[in-house]
Amino acid sequence: MSETITSAGAASDVASGIDKFLKDTTLFLSPDPEIMNNHGLEPRTAYEEASIARENDPRRLEILRERLLAGVNESFEMLEQMGAAPGAKWGDCVSAVYTASGDLSLASTGGVVIFCNLVQYPIKFINKYWTEESSVGVREGDAFLVNDARYGQAHNTDQSLMLPVFWEGRIVAWAGATVHEGENGAIEPGGMPSTAEQVWDEGLKISPIKVAENYELKRDLVTFLQNSVREPKLQYADMKVKMYVCRRIERRIHEAIAEFGVEAVVAALRMNLEDTAAEVRRRFLEWPDGTVRHAWWTDGTLRENCLIKINLELVKKGDSLTFDYRGSSPEFTNRSNNSLDITVKGMLAQLFLTFIWPDLPRNQGVLEPVKFIFDTPSILKPAFGTPNAQSMMSVFTAWSVGQVSAMKFLHSVPHKHTRVVAPWFNMINTFLFGGITQHGEMVGNVCADINGMGGGALADRDGQHSCAPIFATMADLGEQEFIEEEMPFIQLVSKKLMRDNQGFGRTRGGMGYQMVLAMRDSPAFGFMLTAIGCKFPNVPGLFGGYGCPTYPLARVSGIDVFEILRTNPGQFRYSIEELMNERPFPEATYSTHPMSLPYTLAKRGELYMIAQGTGGGMGDPLDRDPAAVVRDLEEGLLSAEAAWRVYRVVAEAGTLRIDQDATAAARDEARRERIAASRPFDEFRKDWVKPAPSPDIPYFGCWDDRTRVHAGRSDVTHPAGQVLPPVRLPNPLQTRIDALERELAVLRGGG
Amino acid sequence: MKVFVTTALTIDLESEAWECAHCGHELGPARDSYKRGLLVRERDPAEVHAPILDPARYAFTFAPDPAWCRLLEYCCPHCGHLAEVEYLPPGHPPAHDIELDIDALKAQWAAREEQTEPSLGPDFTPPPHHHH
Numbered sequence: 076m077s078e079t080i081t082s083a084g085a086a087s088d089v090a091s092g093i094d095k096f097l098k099d100t101t102l103f104l105s106p107d108p109e110i111m112n113n114h115g116l117e118p119r120t121a122y123e124e125a126s127i128a129r130e131n132d133p134r135r136l137e138i139l140r141e142r143l144l145a146g147v148n149e150s151f152e153m154l155e156q157m158g159a160a161p162g163a164k165w166g167d168c169v170s171a172v173y174t175a176s177g178d179l180s181l182a183s184t185g186g187v188v189i190f191c192n193l194v195q196y197p198i199k200f201i202n203k204y205w206t207e208e209s210s211v212g213v214r215e216g217d218a219f220l221v222n223d224a225r226y227g228q229a230h231n232t233d234q235s236l237m238l239p240v241f242w243e244g245r246i247v248a249w250a251g252a253t254v255h256e257g258e259n260g261a262i263e264p265g266g267m268p269s270t271a272e273q274v275w276d277e278g279l280k281i282s283p284i285k286v287a288e289n290y291e292l293k294r295d296l297v298t299f300l301q302n303s304v305r306e307p308k309l310q311y312a313d314m315k316v317k318m319y320v321c322r323r324i325e326r327r328i329h330e331a332i333a334e335f336g337v338e339a340v341v342a343a344l345r346m347n348l349e350d351t352a353a354e355v356r357r358r359f360l361e362w363p364d365g366t367v368r369h370a371w372w373t374d375g376t377l378r379e380n381c382l383i384k385i386n387l388e389l390v391k392k393g394d395s396l397t398f399d400y401r402g403s404s405p406e407f408t409n410r411s412n413n414s415l416d417i418t419v420k421g422m423l424a425q426l427f428l429t430f431i432w433p434d435l436p437r438n439q440g441v442l443e444p445v446k447f448i449f450d451t452p453s454i455l456k457p458a459f460g461t462p463n464a465q466s467m468m469s470v471f472t473a474w475s476v477g478q479v480s481a482m483k484f485l486h487s488v489p490h491k492h493t494r495v496v497a498p499w500f501n502m503i504n505t506f507l508f509g510g511i512t513q514h515g516e517m518v519g520n521v522c523a524d525i526n527g528m529g530g531g532a533l534a535d536r537d538g539q540h541s542c543a544p545i546f547a548t549m550a551d552l553g554e555q556e557f558i559e560e561e562m563p564f565i566q567l568v569s570k571k572l573m574r575d576n577q578g579f580g581r582t583r584g585g586m587g588y589q590m591v592l593a594m595r596d597s598p599a600f601g602f603m604l605t606a607i608g609c610k611f612p613n614v615p616g617l618f619g620g621y622g623c624p625t626y627p628l629a630r631v632s633g634i635d636v637f638e639i640l641r642t643n644p645g646q647f648r649y650s651i652e653e654l655m656n657e658r659p660f661p662e663a664t665y666s667t668h669p670m671s672l673p674y675t676l677a678k679r680g681e682l683y684m685i686a687q688g689t690g691g692g693m694g695d696p697l698d699r700d701p702a703a704v705v706r707d708l709e710e711g712l713l714s715a716e717a718a719w720r721v722y723r724v725v726a727e728a729g730t731l732r733i734d735q736d737a738t739a740a741a742r743d744e745a746r747r748e749r750i751a752a753s754r755p756f757d758e759f760r761k762d763w764v765k766p767a768p769s770p771d772i773p774y775f776g777c778w779d780d781r782t783r784v785h786a787g788r789s790d791v792t793h794p795a796g797q798v799l800p801p802v803r804l805p806n807p808l809q810t811r812i813d814a815l816e817r818e819l820a821v822l823r824g825g826g
Numbered sequence: 827m828k829v830f831v832t833t834a835l836t837i838d839l840e841s842e843a844w845e846c847a848h849c850g851h852e853l854g855p856a857r858d859s860y861k862r863g864l865l866v867r868e869r870d871p872a873e874v875h876a877p878i879l880d881p882a883r884y885a886f887t888f889a890p891d892p893a894w895c896r897l898l899e900y901c902c903p904h905c906g907h908l909a910e911v912e913y914l915p916p917g918h919p920p921a922h923d924i925e926l927d928i929d930a931l932k933a934q935w936a937a938r939e940e941q942t943e944p945s946l947g948p949d950f951t952p953p954p955h956h957h958h
């Protein structure tokens with residue numbers, strides 16, 4: 076070989092030529108791993124460097140930051156007030172400012188942090204691919220839309236609009252608005268299809284596309300999107316709303332630039348991120364060094380029940396924290412319960428920004444000192460072709476194991492920024508609905524009860540009832556009457572707390588309410604439920620407190636309750652417990668089910684009944700103030716049976732006057748019984764631990780060695796991240812048909 | 827000096843031992859799992875999360891399925907206070923949940939004042955925000 080490349084310049088020419096060739100011939104611009112795998116901050120740009128060199132007075136930057144935040148909060152109010160989606164009305168939305176490079180710098184004070192944390196990714200995609208692309212380009216007045224979670228969204232039911240903010244021809248920031256829209260044209264109405272077996276069953280797959288030029292939505296694209304979903308009016312209305320919201324942010328940024336100068340705005344947005352990251356590192360230094368291990372099991376895919384492990388080892392060293400989720404379940408290649416790793420990260424940003432350090436500015440700098448490790452592929456980092464429409468079935472558990480583990484680090488820290496809290500309830504015990512309304516309109520969406528999760532107990536105080544979802548601490552439940560004006564169903568029992576649905580503890584969790592609903596006036600309307608936790612509870616307690624119970628769907632069919640209420644209203648009962656145990660309607664059929672009902676058409680006046688979940692309790696229930704127990708008794712939150720069984724409180728029947736001495740004696744006796752019934756740990760462990768999970772229950776994830784995972788079978792393990800063949804479950808209906816066919820063959824004498 | 831690791835468990839830095847936060851009973855080396863110094867019993871979760879719907883009539887009653895989930899309750903061998911409740915599938919190895927770097931902990935607390943009780947932290951005050 077005589078030919079040599081003689082200069083570095085020639086070599087780099089060749090390299091850039093190859094890059095250009097590859098770029099020009101790329102057939103499909105899928106999500107870019109370089110973008111998607113980096114949750115940290117982009118490097119400072121030269122313009123940011125120059126701006127910070129000129130503008131670095133922290134007081135001035137702080138004034139500017141507050142000024143910009145006021146603008147973002149104003150835009151959030153617009154989003155909530157004008158948004159057409161139920162999610163927008165009840166606070167499942169957010170607006171935010173991003174740096175020119177796409178990092179989330181300022182999120183609105185209300186709303187869902189995870190939504191905007193994830194919008195960094197599509198903005199970075201647009202910056203990288205569309206800016207130089209002659210057929211697209213990024214110009215002043217453009218706006219872009221995205222909903223495909225794999226390019227950066229919490230799930231496909233959300234849609235984000237992104238608008239570049241220009242100043243003198245240069246992008247100086249991005250404005251973004253996200254709404255949980257609901258309907259997205261998936262295989263089931265409402266945007267969160269549990270029966271999706273392929274990504275193409277999940278509805279709209281909007282990669283970042285330009286939907287507006289010169290601040291005008293492109294009507295041809297809007298029409299295409301409307302044509303792809305069940306709620307065309309909603310699709311258009313909320314695109315317009317998000318456009319106005321982003322324009323308001325743009326206007327407030329322009330005004331700030333006019334007053335403070337563009338360098339000050341650019342420096343403020345950048346320093347907000349860097350200062351937050353530095354403060355988080357400082358706060359991690361206050362935590363003890365060490366490892367906290369915690370695992371949890373979800374009990375189903377929404378199609379079938381099985382044990383799915385989410386495994387966490389949380390390692391804190393110096394000024395950084397590592398979430399190591401290795402050993403968690405393999406991915407389910409034809410189920411929708413997988414969560415993207417970016418969703419896990421975004422949810423954990425929410426953990427820090429609302430549950431641990433609510434005083435920090437809401438931006439993505441909070442995750443800069445945090446590392447993540449996943450098996451690839453796995454349920455928390457699935458492959459590109461794996462469905463994720465019901466990511467909440469795994470990411471919320473991943474969030475909760477993170478919450479529990481963080482609290483075990485946090486309790487001993489002398490200088491806290493908020494209080495240690497027991498696990499928040501984490502599952503979406505709510506109805507999805509779809510069909511024709513009394514106004515003749517097609518709808519598909521979700522009830523705001525999704526926001527009614529019970530709060531965890533605090534060390535000095537009970538948790539709050541049906542308080543807020545884990546993904547947004549300031550969200551509403553909505554007015555029932557308002558919903559009934561628009562939708563053809565009625566909640567006959569609504570927002571009524573359910574007795575004994577309590578996370579017991581010295582302080583108890585905030586309890587969940589019950590929902591008893593029936594469809595009334597529609598030619599075609601149905602319900603759907605997408606919640607796990609009917610066999611294995613969804614959250615534990617903390618430090619000796621208990622978690623939540625399990626939650627079923629209860630149904631009463633074969634009746635028209637509206638006729639009963641008209642002719643014999645005294646027959647009705649106002650709780651799930653009474654309706655199911657007393658069976659007041661002799662002609663009805665009563666049944667219970669997992670809370671994972673696929674979309675089912677409802678009959679007029681049949682009852683669908685579920686309860687919201689309770690947050691976890693904290694500390695030994697035998698230490699609970701007897702007066703607090705009696706207060707719960709008086710308020711109908713606790714039965715006398717549970718007051719005795721769990722709390723050992725002795726009170727006079729009728730007056731409920733507490734017998735303090737008898738209570739103390741009963742509690743001492745209960746502790747002695749506890750000691751007598753228990754064994755030393757090492758001795759117990761020898762008998763308790765089995766080499767593998769039960770063969771009777773399909774099991775997914777590691778057992779004791781996190782490098783080996785089960786993929787359904789008790790007797791077979793695979794190297795984590797290398798499950799072959801990948802998990803692929805049969806259609807539950809086919810499984811049922813096969814079983815019935817076998818029975819039939821036996822009955823016919825053939826088998 | 828004592829470090830309040832949980833509401834139920836402290837670590838004494840001088841003796842490097844876990845202690846019961848209620849009675850002060852020494853539970854074992856701080857470098858080891860605190861569980862080894864506690865007593866444990868297994869329970870059917872329905873004993874705590876009792877059925878709300880009639881179990882004779884319904885498959886799902888609000889009580890966890892004992893074939894899927896069991897409770898391990900850990901208590902102080904001296905005073906019987908509950909320190910931890912673990913929810914596990916039957917036979918699953920209990921977690922070594924809290925493993926602190928004791929040398930780092932001692933260095934960290936050498937520069938801190940001793941606490942007589944765990945610090946609660948400030949109350950959360952929501953920022954101004956309107957709802958409708």
Ligand SMILES: [Zn+2]
Pocket residue numbers: 846847848849850851902903904905906907
């Ligand atoms: Zn004790």
